[in-house]
Amino acid sequence: MWLEILLASVLGFAIYWFISKDKEETLLLGDGWWGPGSRPAAAEDESIRPFKVETSDEEINDLHQRIEKFRLTPPLEDSRFHYGFNSNYMKKIISYWRNTFDWRKQVEILNKYPHFKTKIEGLDIHFIHVKPPQLPSGRTAKPLLMVHGWPGCFYEFYKIIPLLTDPKNHGLSDEHVFEVICPSIPGYGFSEASSKKGFNSVAAARIFYKLMLRLGFQEFYLQGGDWGSLICTNMAQLVPSHVKGLHLNMALVLRNVHTLTVLLGRRLGRLFGYTERDVELLYPFKKIFYALMRESGYLHIQGTKPDTVGCALNDSPVGLAAYILEKFSTWTNEEFRDLEDGGLERKFSLDELLTVIMVYWTTGTITPSQRFYKENLGQGMMANKHEAIKVHVPTGFAAFPSEVLHCPEQWVKNKYPKLISYSYMARGGHFAAFEEPELLAQDIRKFMGLLEQQ
Template sequence: MIIYVVLALVGLLVYLKQKKNSRDDFSSLASYYGDHCWTAEDEVFDSEVHPFKIEIESAQLDDFRTRIENTRFSMPSLKDTGFTYGVNSEFMQDVVKYWRDSFDWRKQEEELNRFPNFKTKIEGLDIHFVHVKPVSSKNQAKPLMMVHGWPGSFYEFYKIIPMLTNPTLHGGNETDAFEVIVPSIPGFGFSQSAEVKGLGSLHCARIFHKLMLRLGHKEYYLQGGDFGSYITTHLSRLYPNAVKGLHLNFNTTSFPPLLILKILVGSFAPSLFFDKETANKLYPLKSMVLEQLLETGYSHIQATKPDTIGYSLSDSPVGLAAYILEKFSTATDPNGREKNDGDILKYWNYDELLTNIMIYWWNGNITSTMRLYKESLADHAPTSNIKVRVPVGYASMPNELGPCIRGQLEATYKRLLSFTRISEGGHFAAFQVPHLLVEDIRNFVRLAENEKARQSFREAECRQQFKQTHLDRVSQ
């Protein structure tokens, strides 16, 4: 009963707030346009794009090996707990053994350099990005920026990039060719971290728009998951004339008041209000709410005191790995919590998992990545009532964090062209099920292109009718 009362009160508060601010208030976004500098010193203007090769110094490798050799393991996990208390000790010992004896960083370094890497300075920060043009295309390639989240990286997209840039792979055709740009969020990967406070997801959106303009793209498509969903959604709010379409695989919206009421009433007869799959995610409400509380403690820490935990994660590669790998288990398949390996190895091998972790380790920026949670809290207030009016497609993963209902999305994304229930996959969709995600991206972009063509046709018809009416009046 307490759950129902809390949800009802939340719904009422949201409703009253939305009623008070029923129209989009773009004036609240004024401070997010323009130029900023995120370093302690004034920005040195440099608009050049420089090739970048990932090369870790031997001294860093030696230091890493020493730390791995001197690992001090945590106490053994309790019997039959799997990942329910956090990452399992037996699994971590296997990870460290492979990391120490079999993992070849130089080989993975070659893999990361397989696609062209670049850096360019924007708002005082060196922004790293991967830029891959299509293999060949009879038609003009569509620019597509893909944005990762936490605790992922640009490496998440290495499986899907070939499918997007080579339209003959996995059932595509010549019209499906994309020019793919994958930036590292400021403070993530090989992008420079801010030296002053305030850089949240809205500011990241502005930086990435400047990146696309620098690459010569005044119009482009977007795709994002996790923080990438927030950043690309903000991009669509700030620059709707530039964004041709937005594809997401993570829900950034809250439940609108009427939907909250529907969920509350529907708990007594779910089948009357929701399809079976949606009902299974929502009910019982107590389980749904408790699941969110169980798996979101880390976000509260990172949104309040990220620097404190950053000390331990920056000092121990095994501590860093444990913290990240636990998320790859629970955010991919909640049933994996019962197993000693968290079911992680069902979807990825050690090399893939450790390469993502090493990107955090080499750059020593786990603290700056967690700060994004704290900085982005300020972004919610000025955007909560602003609708997204560009074409949107959504890929609903069965094991994504939290439920997502089409009506929930439609309250914010006013031109939701597609809502696809994907057969498998979780939070790290591009990394786990790239073949399914690429199919949905292609289908969405086709819908967006067709809608644009129809709109252009209607506009041409209107212009012709106006012209004809004007001529008729003149002739009379």
Template sequence: MFTEVFIGLVAGGVILYLVLRRRGHVLKTEDGWWGVGPVPDGEQDSSIQPFMVTTSDAELQDLHRRIDQTRPVPSLEDSQFHYGFNSKYLEEVVSYWRNHFDWRRQVDKLNQYPHFKTNIEGIDVHYVHVKPKRVPEGTTAIPLIMVHGWPGSFYEFYGTIPLLTEPSDPQALVFEVVCPSIPGYGFSEAPHKKGFDSVCAAHIFHKLMSRLGFKQFYAHGGDWGWLVTTNMAQLQPKTVKGLHVNFAPAPKMDFTMCLSLLLGRHFPKLFGFTSADIERLYPCVQKLFVNSITESGYMHIQATKPDTAGRGLNDSPVGLAAYILEKFSTWTNRDFKNLEDGGLTRKFSLDDLLTNVMIYWTSGCIIPSMRFYKENFSKGLNHPHMKVPVSVPAGFASFPNELMHTPKLWVQKKFHNLLTYTPMARGGHFAAMEEPQLMAEDLHHFICRVEKTKAR
């Protein structure tokens, strides 16, 4: 009798453990209200309204007046980008911005794709929604949400969108692309209450995709977009058919990861490390430490006192441009800090870079975009999503000049169903904007793998 009871208890315990473990793999959240004041009585407006990016003479006159009144500061001799944005080159960028940059033409470029807004949980959410012009007979367009990060915007994906919605290869998959602005970024309304983090953004984007009629879809993200789309997969794994990211910081170190870091240099095959892994994981300790400190100062400010620093950036277009564009230099290639011009136009055009800056300037979103750091980092390592693995099919594009390198073994610690891990030929942090062709190809490769797997 005792033996039967004991076996029953053990079996029951095992079943309970497996059930709870399974439940633990789904992130939980609740509806929020991020509008002004309390939740209003009655049914909320869920309509979708067309939106156009616009500009006015008064807006441009104010911008030019502020640029004209900037106070130049000379750079130190032979300082390149080691002290931040080189002032000498900044004067050239500002001169181009003031005298040659055509914002109205760029507005037309932004409006080449349909824009919309819809109110979700009390705030207006902006997004670009691009449907393919032609879909091969017998097939349907594949819905894909692409989420940006900081200091980027939905504009990062403008080079990738046509490659996905109008592929030159008649055999390629055709996508229907949705590019939202994270609330507080671009033309999405900023939350009016504290606590709006990546999980809240993920919850809102699920509501957005549902409102657009998508029962299932794929997701892609980089920078903060990596975390938002990862949270989307954690919240509703049956809705997200597959998750593709190009940024995946190492999860909390466990025994296996510590062992791989200690022994991987000498026994790379034991941990599946490649020559690229060895090269990027094992610079001298001093260099690794210095690089980490040098490139993370902004994060400490934004995770603690975003409103203080942000106020100055919100008032000065030149200060805003320097703050944002410096990241497009060193985050694209760390060696660019050795160049007087920061290598900015080696990968991007000034028109594209200034268009991204203008999205921040005209929408006045720099402060709420910085607050996103405080809301996410205030919970530290105790946020529930840190402990929840991703079970949906996942793909990772490993760009060689990304801020931090994550070997396949480490990526798999978070993404348990990693179908593709692609060492990319070139590119850095702003991969979709820098290398749209490579990004589109890897997205296509990954989603083809998922579709074939599901078809079996």
């Protein structure tokens, strides 16, 4: 019975895929207003203003007072990170945060790249814009928009930016030199949050397209993971003639007949184009399924009632740190759950991790960042038009082995028919630019080389 249902489902999706595979649609660009109240009659101020991250004694003292009042529940014996963030290890983080971490120094590090703000659709949009210090004679820099996800921020790209903007001084060829723009998604970090319901990935994509036009770029390249991958995908669906190339390290390909083939078992995988490496990363599927269930609890909360948990996280820096840093453990490598410290310091320093937390804490943006899940998932899975539209711009994909769900090339190619580069990365997980900047930069450069051969 179950086999018949499964085969019928596969057949149904195959028919849908065959009927829709040749459609070359685009999303309507549209317009929006996300600021408070009604759109004013006067034209929006399109000026681009320099911005600096700042702090104060009052901000730091308030943080310290809240940290000093923390209450922790003792962990179960030998629980490590299997029940979430281990409170014994949290004691170390709290001590470091309170007594050693220097937020003023990290603010200086954040300000080492030029920051700006500009109003788009009623929102103050924050971004960093890093130009190459030098260019080879006769060359121009490639404009590259890099978009973060949750629970990350623009800071994730700080280690990869010099590899892209100044490759020669980092032992790399200067064949591909980039001008990098990293915006904060509205409601994240220093970008203003929407005052209205409905601000989803398509709205963010339209705003970032307007940002690139305002910066003088009619054509540009895109790169993203997590929400950034969806926002960049939406940009390619909205304005394909402006997007010269799209590079992703994650892809949401649920509306895809190929994803059902995984249910037919590892023995038949090769019939559907799975490579030996795909089989290694996808099976046993029971293990992958339970891993997805285990790691998706946050998604159900944020996709339904984000403001409730947001109240707690916005009030407690320790709670915020536990909630976010647990993702930097298990999404970097699921086996880190077996370690007492969650493996957090194997890929990151405490200064780096706490800087991410401080971006959320000082801006008070954990709640609006979580609302992005409800706006994108609140109508249900596969309810949005963009999920059924393929992307017809040249695409490159980096498959990092510790990503939450592996995407085989056939899955990606069904959504992105002009896939010209697919790479099995040697190591790394969800936070690719933050974890493995050299590997990601290498794959972006590889993609650009193949793109220029087209």
